[in-house]
Amino acid sequence: MSNSPSVAPPSRPPRVSPLYDPRVRGWAYQILLVLAVGLLVWAAIDNAAENLRNARIASGFGFLSNTAGFDVSQSLVPFAAASSTYGQAFVVGLLNTLIVAAIGIVLATLLGFLIGVARLSPNWMLAKLAGVYVEVIRNIPLLLQLLFWYVAVLSALPGARESLSLPGSVFLNQRGLYVPKPILAADAWAIPLALGLGLAAAIAYRVRARHRQARTGRQAPVGLVGLALVLGLPLATWGVLALVGADPVTVEVPVKGTFNLRGGLQLYPEFVALVLGLTLYTAAFIAEVVRAGIQAVSRGQTEAARALGLQPGPTLRLVVIPQAMRVIVPPLTSQYLNLTKNSSLAVAIGYPDLVQVFMGTVLNQTGQAVEVVAITMAVYLSISLVTALVMNVYNRRVALVER
Amino acid sequence: MSAGPQALSLSFIRRETVPAAPPPVLVSGPLAWARANLFSGPGNTLLTLLALAILALAVPPLARFLVIDAVFTGANRDACRPDVVGHPVGACWAFVAQKINYFVYGSYPIEERWRANVFFGLAAVGIGWLLWLDAPRRGLGALYVFVIFPLAGYALLAGVPALGLAKVPTALWGGMLVTLVVSLVGIVASLPLGILLALGRRSQLPLVRLVCVIFIEFWRGVPLITVLFMANVMLPLFLPGDVTVDRLMRPLVGIALFSAAYMAEIVRGGLQAIPRGQTEGAASLGLSYWQSMRLVVLPQALRIVIPGIVNSFIALFKDTTLVSIVGIFDFIRTIESARVDPNWAAPTVVTTGYAFAALFYFVFCFGMSRYALYVERRLAAGQRR
Numbered sequence: 021m022s023n024s025p026s027v028a029p030p031s032r033p034p035r036v037s038p039l040y041d042p043r044v045r046g047w048a049y050q051i052l053l054v055l056a057v058g059l060l061v062w063a064a065i066d067n068a069a070e071n072l073r074n075a076r077i078a079s080g081f082g083f084l085s086n087t088a089g090f091d092v093s094q095s096l097v098p099f100a101a102a103s104s105t106y107g108q109a110f111v112v113g114l115l116n117t118l119i120v121a122a123i124g125i126v127l128a129t130l131l132g133f134l135i136g137v138a139r140l141s142p143n144w145m146l147a148k149l150a151g152v153y154v155e156v157i158r159n160i161p162l163l164l165q166l167l168f169w170y171v172a173v174l175s176a177l178p179g180a181r182e183s184l185s186l187p188g189s190v191f192l193n194q195r196g197l198y199v200p201k202p203i204l205a206a207d208a209w210a211i212p213l214a215l216g217l218g219l220a221a222a223i224a225y226r227v228r229a230r231h232r233q234a235r236t237g238r239q240a241p242v243g244l245v246g247l248a249l250v251l252g253l254p255l256a257t258w259g260v261l262a263l264v265g266a267d268p269v270t271v272e273v274p275v276k277g278t279f280n281l282r283g284g285l286q287l288y289p290e291f292v293a294l295v296l297g298l299t300l301y302t303a304a305f306i307a308e309v310v311r312a313g314i315q316a317v318s319r320g321q322t323e324a325a326r327a328l329g330l331q332p333g334p335t336l337r338l339v340v341i342p343q344a345m346r347v348i349v350p351p352l353t354s355q356y357l358n359l360t361k362n363s364s365l366a367v368a369i370g371y372p373d374l375v376q377v378f379m380g381t382v383l384n385q386t387g388q389a390v391e392v393v394a395i396t397m398a399v400y401l402s403i404s405l406v407t408a409l410v411m412n413v414y415n416r417r418v419a420l421v422e423r
Numbered sequence: 424m425s426a427g428p429q430a431l432s433l434s435f436i437r438r439e440t441v442p443a444a445p446p447p448v449l450v451s452g453p454l455a456w457a458r459a460n461l462f463s464g465p466g467n468t469l470l471t472l473l474a475l476a477i478l479a480l481a482v483p484p485l486a487r488f489l490v491i492d493a494v495f496t497g498a499n500r501d502a503c504r505p506d507v508v509g510h511p512v513g514a515c516w517a518f519v520a521q522k523i524n525y526f527v528y529g530s531y532p533i534e535e536r537w538r539a540n541v542f543f544g545l546a547a548v549g550i551g552w553l554l555w556l557d558a559p560r561r562g563l564g565a566l567y568v569f570v571i572f573p574l575a576g577y578a579l580l581a582g583v584p585a586l587g588l589a590k591v592p593t594a595l596w597g598g599m600l601v602t603l604v605v606s607l608v609g610i611v612a613s614l615p616l617g618i619l620l621a622l623g624r625r626s627q628l629p630l631v632r633l634v635c636v637i638f639i640e641f642w643r644g645v646p647l648i649t650v651l652f653m654a655n656v657m658l659p660l661f662l663p664g665d666v667t668v669d670r671l672m673r674p675l676v677g678i679a680l681f682s683a684a685y686m687a688e689i690v691r692g693g694l695q696a697i698p699r700g701q702t703e704g705a706a707s708l709g710l711s712y713w714q715s716m717r718l719v720v721l722p723q724a725l726r727i728v729i730p731g732i733v734n735s736f737i738a739l740f741k742d743t744t745l746v747s748i749v750g751i752f753d754f755i756r757t758i759e760s761a762r763v764d765p766n767w768a769a770p771t772v773v774t775t776g777y778a779f780a781a782l783f784y785f786v787f788c789f790g791m792s793r794y795a796l797y798v799e800r801r802l803a804a805g806q807r808r
Binding site: 046049050053054057063064067068070071072074141142143144145146149155156158159160161162163164167168171172176361362364365367368375379383389390393396397400401403404405408 | 460461463467470471473474475477478627628629630631634640641643644645646647648649652653656657659660661662663664737741742744745747748755759770773774777780781784785788789792
């Protein structure tokens with residue numbers, strides 16, 4: 021019956037009214053959407069232009085070369101109220117954001133991995149303690165934590181005369197944290213150079229060792245030799261320079277005077293509070309990421325590695341960590357991005373980051389809201405998008421390859 | 424092979440009785456548990472000692488501050504000043520007790536505060552209706568939460584003179600009331616918008632997809648504080664000159680768009696988990712795209728992402744604190760302004776205020792995260808063996 025030739029399929033699909041053709045409809049919807057979005061954007065721009073004209077606010081990016089006329093408490097590049105421009109203020113803010121983000125990322129990663137591993141510790145007490153830390157920190161808003169560190173802890177510290185003395189010539193008082201300051205001599209560039217050379221040599225050695233292992237099966241002490249190259253070469257350079265008499269790095273230790281601390285590097289309380297708050301907060305999230313990643317490697321993997329005769333060390337290094345990293349790295353990057361974006365909360369405690377300097381002071385002084393907001397958002401957006409791109413490449417590289 | 428049994432050396436056979444093995448160590452009971460979990464080896468013992476040291480460092484000062492040395496009653500700063508009362512003073516809960524109405528309602532007129540209480544009640548009913556998975560008529564609940572409650576809530580808080588409710592300008596709203604309003608507006612506005620964006624991002628139509636991707640990635644790529652600044656200074660610019668936007672309305676728009684982008688990604692995760700066969704089955708039954716989404720795909724997808732939605736609500740709830748930076752009197756801002764009250768100038772008042780706020784946020788966020796875990800377990804019950 022079903023094979024009967026009498027119901028041969030029609031050679032052409034039946035004609036439908038364009039009203040019911042899904043392709044026509046699809047294009048109609050899309051054109052409508054684009055028109056609506058375009059209209060919205062156009063109306064917004066038109067209104068903005070008129071409002072700005074009425075308020076007599078200049079437009080364009082010319083203001084970036086105007087004199088700023090305000091001071092910034094912490095600046096990595098020379099900045100003076102009288103001579104620096106809004107463009108330079110932007111650079112100062114951006115650098116301050118980046119330095120907080122970089123320091124925060126390093127510290128939060130260390131603390132986060134430590135707590136994440138502690139949460140999986142066979143020691144019941146330690147695991148519970150880590151769990152309490154994670155739950156408490158994650159469930160309290162970051163802004164509140166920053167205010168706590170800044171207002172309740174750092175501002176309540178004793179004044180300079182009664183500075184708290186911490187081990188390693190570190191002092192803590194109302195004006196911030198004083199740490200020993202390394203002073204680089206003219207020929208200090210030799211040390212980073214040696215570090216770079218050591219790194220390159222270590223990588224070359226590793227590549228060669230891999231080839232040799234693939235060819236002959238013999239293993240080489242890659243870790244030890246690499247460590248010796250990376251650490252030893254700069255230390256040797258330092259030693260040689262010091263022996264010759266050109267001391268490349270001297271350390272200036274803060275000293276307690278009668279009224280104030282002299283010397284050393286002063287880290288402002290705003291900076292200390294921001295780094296502390298961001299580190300503690302993000303570490304709790306990173307700990308969860310690490311825990312999830314390690315738990316994602318099934319126990320069978322470890323057991324199979326042990327059955328093949330691998331020792332616990334190589335099992336961890338060759339079997340568990342590579343698989344856990346595949347799960348850990350993407351959310352870890354998004355935590356890094358979160359930390360960078362959260363550093364904008366600096367504005368609440370007065371740390372001169374990009375948002376505080378540029379969206380705060382510069383916006384208030386110039387009134388050029390559209391340009392200032394656009395520049396600030398473009399900075400954060402490009403950091404996010406570049407990270408996302410790098411992550412996509414990484415994901416494609418480490419993605420599980422199945423037949 | 425052919426050797427007979429006589430040829431075998433029998434030396435491997437034991438000839439004398441084995442002495443009895445010692446009884447096995449305890450494997451149950453608190454002692455055995457402690458041995459296995461706390462002192463199973465030298466390293467483990469060291470870790471236990473470390474944990475004990477941390478506890479010894481952290482718990483006594485906390486207990487002393489929060490309870491033992493704390494002051495619970497008092498009318499002004501004298502109750503909390505160590506030089507006046509003559510003993511060390513921990514948390515000054517008397518300060519919180521006196522300011523609690525300010526923390527809850529801000530400057531909302533005292534005779535109208537019953538309206539805020541009714542609003543809290545309406546919100547609790549709506550949240551309970553949606554979160555209780557076996558609640559009756561959950562469809563009606565959704566209608567209540569997304570349509571009736573926002574309208575009724577706005578009328579109640581802002582006032583409708585025709586109904587005898589005096590107008591209360593939003594500048595007077597404050598405290599937990601504003602925190603709750605901001606988070607509820609965020610979730611109520613972001614869920615429908617997020618669903619539309621998620622559907623758009625998975626659409627077959629390239630331009631729709633492009634618009635949705637740009638929208639989502641833009642909001643996800645910038646910090647919330649810049650969004651709030653933008654809403655504050657640019658929203659009035661984008662509207663015709665004679666339209667003014669309420670001070671409270673501006674950050675609400677920013678928060679709604681911001682959280683819609685995050686919500687879209689969560690919903691998209693749920694949509695991706697629904698097998699293609701569901702859509703195809705719906706299409707073969709003759710359902711249109713919207714019908715198949717409304718009746719087949721979304722009910723399944725949204726059920727999966729309830730934990731994700733709750734987690735995103737927790738993040739939103741914590742993020743609402745940022746509106747205090749752009750001048751809205753939310754809970755944090757009331758704490759900030761109460762702590763500088765000269766009537767309560769005592770050394771521990773600041774920390775007390777922050778401890779109270781931390782407790783408030785912790786209780787709500789922790790409760791919600793437990794709920795998300797519970798739903799997750801319940802949804803996974805079908806997969807458990």
